[in-house]
Amino acid sequence: MTIQEFIDILKSKSRFPFDVQVHSEKRIYIRIGRENLKSIAYILFREMGAKFSIASGVHIREGFEVLYHFTFDKDKFICTVRTLAPHDDPKLDSLVSIIPGTTWIEREIYDILGVQFLGHPNLKRLVKSEFLSQNEFPFRKDFDIKKFKEEHGLTPKITFIEPLEKSKRKSK
Amino acid sequence: MRSIIPVGPFHPLQDEPENFILTVEGETVVDIDVNIGYIHKGIELLAQQKTYDQTVFLVERICGICSITHTVCFCNAVEDLLKVEIPERAKYIRTILGEIERIHSHLLWVGLAGHFIGYNTVFMWAWKYREPILDMMEYLTGNRQSCGMLKVGGVRRDLDDSKFPALLKTLDEMEPKVHMLADAVQDDPVLKARLAGVGVLTKKAAIDYCVVGPTARASGVDIDVRRDDPYAAYPYLDWNVIVLKDGDVYTKFLVRVLEIFESIKILRQAVKQIPKGDFLLDIKEIPPGEGIGRYEAPRGEDIHYVRSNGTNFPERLKVRAPSFINIPSFYASCIGQQVADVTITLAAVDPCYSCTERMISAHDLSRQQKWSQKDLVEISHKKTLKISQDLGKPFDLPQLKKYLLNK
Numbered sequence: 001m002t003i004q005e006f007i008d009i010l011k012s013k014s015r016f017p018f019d020v021q022v023h024s025e026k027r028i029y030i031r032i033g034r035e036n037l038k039s040i041a042y043i044l045f046r047e048m049g050a051k052f053s054i055a056s057g058v059h060i061r062e063g064f065e066v067l068y069h070f071t072f073d074k075d076k077f078i079c080t081v082r083t084l085a086p087h088d089d090p091k092l093d094s095l096v097s098i099i100p101g102t103t104w105i106e107r108e109i110y111d112i113l114g115v116q117f118l119g120h121p122n123l124k125r126l127v128k129s130e131f132l133s134q135n136e137f138p139f140r141k142d143f144d145i146k147k148f149k150e151e152h153g154l155t156p157k158i159t160f161i162e163p164l165e166k167s168k169r170k171s172k
Numbered sequence: 173m174r175s176i177i178p179v180g181p182f183h184p185l186q187d188e189p190e191n192f193i194l195t196v197e198g199e200t201v202v203d204i205d206v207n208i209g210y211i212h213k214g215i216e217l218l219a220q221q222k223t224y225d226q227t228v229f230l231v232e233r234i235c236g237i238c239s240i241t242h243t244v245c246f247c248n249a250v251e252d253l254l255k256v257e258i259p260e261r262a263k264y265i266r267t268i269l270g271e272i273e274r275i276h277s278h279l280l281w282v283g284l285a286g287h288f289i290g291y292n293t294v295f296m297w298a299w300k301y302r303e304p305i306l307d308m309m310e311y312l313t314g315n316r317q318s319c320g321m322l323k324v325g326g327v328r329r330d331l332d333d334s335k336f337p338a339l340l341k342t343l344d345e346m347e348p349k350v351h352m353l354a355d356a357v358q359d360d361p362v363l364k365a366r367l368a369g370v371g372v373l374t375k376k377a378a379i380d381y382c383v384v385g386p387t388a389r390a391s392g393v394d395i396d397v398r399r400d401d402p403y404a405a406y407p408y409l410d411w412n413v414i415v416l417k418d419g420d421v422y423t424k425f426l427v428r429v430l431e432i433f434e435s436i437k438i439l440r441q442a443v444k445q446i447p448k449g450d451f452l453l454d455i456k457e458i459p460p461g462e463g464i465g466r467y468e469a470p471r472g473e474d475i476h477y478v479r480s481n482g483t484n485f486p487e488r489l490k491v492r493a494p495s496f497i498n499i500p501s502f503y504a505s506c507i508g509q510q511v512a513d514v515t516i517t518l519a520a521v522d523p524c525y526s527c528t529e530r531m532i533s534a535h536d537l538s539r540q541q542k543w544s545q546k547d548l549v550e551i552s553h554k555k556t557l558k559i560s561q562d563l564g565k566p567f568d569l570p571q572l573k574k575y576l577l578n579k
Binding site: 026051067069073074077101125127 | 208212216217252255381383401463464466473477479487488490500503
């Protein structure tokens, strides 16, 4: 299956619109609306036999972009599905019921970006430090690392050591 | 009656802090919960404040064992963004370093697996045979781990062709020993009774949980990034993907041992075929865009996603280490097991010990002398020099043996 064949099959199977961006022979990016996330995951994972590799969350100007990377190992390419959760309503459908392997990465994105995954059985912290409250998300662009460090006493303390020659002179 | 056994965060056997909460009925495990995050280092956030050249060194420090893995994977991702092909010689150098790393990582796991089930002979054998291969890494690159060889667009330093005979000699010496170890373990009825049929991960569960690497290949899932998304020099070499069916701990053990032999095969061919020439592309600037890099780490598929905004700093770097996706498969493999079997089942996916520390001061055994870090660095340099001197002469490997014995 080449990338072109893959696009044709996807078009025939799906009943929703999507944009295609072909990066190279091995990489393809698809943009869909967030309401169609579950159906495209079902088509790719259950019907076309893709392997779910990982999801990455990025904070961009329009909202939170979550990219799901699906690898087609036999056909040697990666299909990345990108979807957007807007700022005022950061919610996406959870894929755990279709792909059990997404359990941890959804918890991680919830942890660091604050995107809610609806229908996740156990949406709790994964990696974030207990220093950070429920509403602080380190991967958002408005997160102030400097202020956070100062508040929690994590800034390195700089102490000046007297130059050696000076102290020698004093002892003399 | 149900009771809960918490294991960790300070695991009595594993070095890495992670917390398992086992719910048991009598001796049988009915539920498991895994808590991680005790050594979260914030590397993804830190990478946004570093340039691409600095990030290569940063990702090298994600893991103490897979130092080549993450760097090559990051370079693959940026090269995918740039759509460039690196020079042939650099491809071969990356292959050689990656395969050396795979051999020592698999031997490390074999040793630890023996240690976990209380069979310390296997532990001592495996770690003894691992030592020359680490010394080989030091001889070739200057450091046993974190050698700083990689750069976007190729490799930072060239390998010396005159050093390859010593590598081949080490492999020749090592292969029969690993054969002996593998045969001894396969013939041992006690080990077979202890490991066969324990912690079975079925093919369906392996596909559902999207596991990768030897964990998946032991369950009959035929995936290997070296073949499926070829990078470096793997398309030019002749080797096999090891796929076995049973999915228990014993099969995972066999997959790893057989992969050591495949790695030796790859190394011999790569050393023979390596072309002469340029080893680094000159990359001026990185345009806006995104790239995905893949790499077959010893533990499975490693994947990096890089997004660039046209500046010197990556806008986002997402790192997915293989253990991240392999560890949730515990939910499938541990339930229904005996408590005593869970230890080895948890270790069977080779969870990555991502934190290694360096010493700052040390005493010698007589407690007379105290070494500072500077002295230790000096000693390390002396050792590297001695290894290169000993191995520099062709067909002089007995000296390395003698050296290792006297150490």
